[in-house]
Amino acid sequence: MVKQDILSLCRQAQSNGCRLERVCDLLGITVRSLQRWERQGFEDKRKGASKLVPRKLTSNEREKILTICCSEQYQDLTPYEIVPILAENGKYVASESTFYRVLKQEGLVASKKPRRTRKDGRPDELKATAVNQLWSWDISYLKTNVRGIYFYLYLFMDIFSRAITGWEINESENGAAAADLFSRLCIEQKSQGVTLHSDNGSPMRSSHMLATLQKLGVVASFSRPSVSNDNPYSESLFKTLKYTAGYPQSFQTIEEARVWMSRFVHWYNNEHRHSRIKYVTPMQRHKGLDVSILFRRDTVFAQARQNNPSRWSSHERSWERPEEVILKRANHQKINEKLTA
DSSP states (O other): OOHHHHHHHHHHHHHTTOOHHHHHHHHTOOHHHHHHHHHHOSOOOSTTOOOOOTTOOOHHHHHHHHHHHHSTTTTTSOHHHHHHHHHHTTOOOOOHHHHHHHHHHTTOOOOOOOOOOOOOOOOEEEEESSTTSEEEEEEEEEEBSSTTOEEEEEEEEETTTOOEEEEEEESSOOHHHHHHHHHHHHHHHTOOSOEEEEOSOTTTTSHHHHHHHHHHTOEEEEOOTTOGGGSHHHHHHHHHHHHSTTOOSOBSSHHHHHHHHHHHHHHHHHTOOBGGGTSBOHHHHHTTTHHHHHHHHHHHHHHHHHHOGGGOOSOOOOOOOOOOEEEEEOOOHHHHHHHHO
């Protein structure tokens, strides 16, 4: 007998002149239980009890999430990339956490090892609020089929947009080649007054490079000695490059390396959804197209919350555009003195 039936029988007997205490005693319940049911309702609040959750996903909604994640278009993307792309197309299915919860329940999420962090002294900061204000560059080794012989990738990027502004692959590592590449990029990108950050490698501090920076009126910034994470944007880009799907472990010829790099740069700048710039592509942010894209996403999310407010907590996903990017680096007062000497 369910609670509703018990309550109905008790009130019916009471209306016929029976004492409520006697009726409850015959049914094996207390008067206080009866009063609590009337006051609080009939929900079973015991641990493990079956409960009605208004915002629980339906079976069709769960199936829709799995279908999207397993589709050819989205199978290589994370929920943090899928949800923004859907919002750009005017669709809202569920939040990123809901996507992950469903995928985890289906055994489709791999566990991650915790990261170890290192604490250093607080360095100075550089700030970028627009493109062509702050660039970062570095050189990375590309393996060849011959052990001990490498090609050298020169890579420049805009820190504000994360876009690759220029690159070159050479058979040697020297400051003259880097200086020539940077000079051409300054003309192509029309980057006047840019600040250029790098580590303390010999090509970065070569006389050719320093003379070029002085000629172009560029402010140089260098990493602190023996601090490997002072050039994080370039290092992160190299990791993306070498861990992307299809990256060959070695190249047979320099032409092969250049062809592959050309395809990667196109993908990275125009297709890759960067997590630190709200999952837009670097080129969308570089051209200012992210403003309208983020506005459309925010509109879709606001409408989704209005349609089903019970599924939304007090925390709502922010699509506010990051208006500044901070780079921690060494104090470059002495560097500027060296350039102007």
